[in-house]
Amino acid sequence: MSDTRFSTTEKDILQELMNIGFGQAAADLAQVIGLSIELSIPDIQLFKVCELSRHMAEKMAGEQEFSLVEQYFLGKFQGIALLALPARSGKKLVSLFGLQDQCNWSSENLEMLEKEAMIEVGNILIGACVGKITELLNDVVLFSPPRMMIQDVRDSILPNHLFAPGSLAISLKTVFHFERKKITGQLFLIANQDSIAWLKTALNTFMEQYE
Amino acid sequence: MIFKQIADMINMGLVVLDEDLKVHFWNRWMALHSDIPADEIVGRSLFEFFPDLNEPNFLRNCRSVFTFGNFAFFSQKLHRYLFPLRPVYSDKTPFDYMQQSCTMGPIRCRDNRVQFLFLSVSDVTEVVKYEEQLVEMNSKDALTGIYNRRFFETSLQTEFKRSKRHGRALSLIMIDLDYFKRVNDLHGHQVGDDALRAFATRVQSRLRQSDLLARYGGEEFVCLLPETDGPAARDLAEELRRMTAETQWVCREVELQLTISVGVAQSRPEMDGFETLLKKADDALYEAKAGRNRVVCYD
Structure with a gap:
């Protein structure tokens, strides 16, 4: 089994790297979507794959109803991104992204439009955050099309083909906030055990540039 | 050489755009379905030929590809189509235009910088037609x-x-x-x-x-x-x-x-x-x- 323990220094580097990555992602996102967005300092945790629901339940404690967007990212750093948005935020996002102007739009399908708006926000946010981390660590990832999940996030399970049962996973969580629209949500990037090993090596290579 | 042939033989549309959103590559499938030959469109802005794409949503997705190396997915459900192309079996379809599922993503140069973006266009008209029939039968x-x-x-x-x-x-x-x-x-x-x-x-x-x-x-x-x-x-x-x-x-x-x-x-x-x-x-x-x-x- 690959070494998945992080030394204190490695943890500090990862934390610092995430701060840089998410900081840059926030700046670039503001430019791309024309809106200021705050991303909190990421919270990093290791947990066992089978404990995902407990991990999510702890992180989501106190949250009201929310919608969930899921997207896989595949590369040396690979896993699943879960974006939790307040259930009622769809409408605000539709106007934020100007989707109501779609010419082929009919009013009966407003719910679908809201869903698509959440998927689009998910795609951009997940792409920005995963893209920045992997860019700093010299990897390029591919993304699956994002999709909306219908079950409760607390019942989520990780796909077996990416997460072997009994293995470890790493969760990088950030809270994001669209200033003008007053929307706050949470983004979880959950990478598998192979990614943890790669992350350790990549972190050390990253540090060598500064030594 | 081989890849150029694949790109021209494949049964889907492939378009490559540069940072100014000028067409860098236009495969044979796109040429056949749009009636715009590659030598006419390559080197010119995509919007000269498809002005409806010059709108915030499309531009935002292009920016996100160039800025983050992101992928963007244009689902048929929301967009119906990106390019107004004739349906292949135009006499047997209820749609005026070919229904499309499109993906946009980065093409990087040697230093990993995103130099181009690609757009892949899949014809999903038949699938959508069956889906609509199923929905109707179900309701x-x-x-x-x-x-x-x-x-x-x-x-x-x-x-x-x-x-x-x-x-x-x-x-x-x-x-x-x-x-x-x-x-x-x-x-x-x-x-x-x-x-x-x-x-x-x-x-x-x-x-x-x-x-x-x-x-x-x-x-x-x-x-x-x-x-x-x-x-x-x-x-x-x-x-x-x-x-x-x-x-x-x-x-x-x-x-x-x-x-x-x-x-x-x-x-x-x-x-x-x-x-x-x-x-x-x-x-x-x-x-x-x-x-x-x-x-x-x-x-």
Whole structure:
């Protein structure tokens, strides 16, 4: 089994790297979507794959109803991104992204439009955050099309083909906030055990540039 | 060389754009379906040929590819299509344009910088056509062509929640064709089926676009009436009752005398779920059926 323990220094580097990555992602996102967005300092945790629901339940404690967007990212750093948005935020996002102007739009399908708006926000946010981390660590990832999940996030399970049962996973969580629209949500990037090993090596290579 | 051939032989559209969104590559599939040859479009702005794409959503996705190396997915459900291309089987499709599922992603140069973006275009017209047929089959009653019970129950849940949330009126009418078994027994099921179709068509023509008529069971029908209070629903029910009784129904040259019993209920603040509204309308119908050819409202 690959070494998945992080030394204190490695943890500090990862934390610092995430701060840089998410900081840059926030700046670039503001430019791309024309809106200021705050991303909190990421919270990093290791947990066992089978404990995902407990991990999510702890992180989501106190949250009201929310919608969930899921997207896989595949590369040396690979896993699943879960974006939790307040259930009622769809409408605000539709106007934020100007989707109501779609010419082929009919009013009966407003719910679908809201869903698509959440998927689009998910795609951009997940792409920005995963893209920045992997860019700093010299990897390029591919993304699956994002999709909306219908079950409760607390019942989520990780796909077996990416997460072997009994293995470890790493969760990088950030809270994001669209200033003008007053929307706050949470983004979880959950990478598998192979990614943890790669992350350790990549972190050390990253540090060598500064030594 | 090999990749150029693959790009030109593959059964999907491939477009490569540079940072100024000028076309860098336009594969043969795109040329054939758009009637724009590669040598005409390469080197020129995509928007010269497709001005409708010059809108915030498309531009935002292009920026996100160049800025983050992100992927963007243009689903058929939301966008229908990106490029207005003719459907391949234009005589057999209900769509004016080919339905497309498109993906946009980065193409990097040696130093990993995103130099171009690619757009892949998949023709999903046939899939969408089948999907729409399936949705219709799943929501419509095969005999009468109006909505089925499953669709009605889903709509009732949605409308009930909406009326609760916004404090808007909502009413429900349940209709039963009186002594309908006799029609089947006396004249056969074909006449009975024709009568059900004729009745559904007649009721449908009396309803507003926002109302929903569904076949609930054998000879039972329901009308879901958003933004309609109890008295208005009662008036409509009474009109349907009168209209049914006064019509000379002729089905397969058989003259029929039809009457209906109708139960009416309106949503009230104290009702905790859509099931209660349904139960009240059903109770009212049960009472109406005791006398036949009459309307009973739940108060």
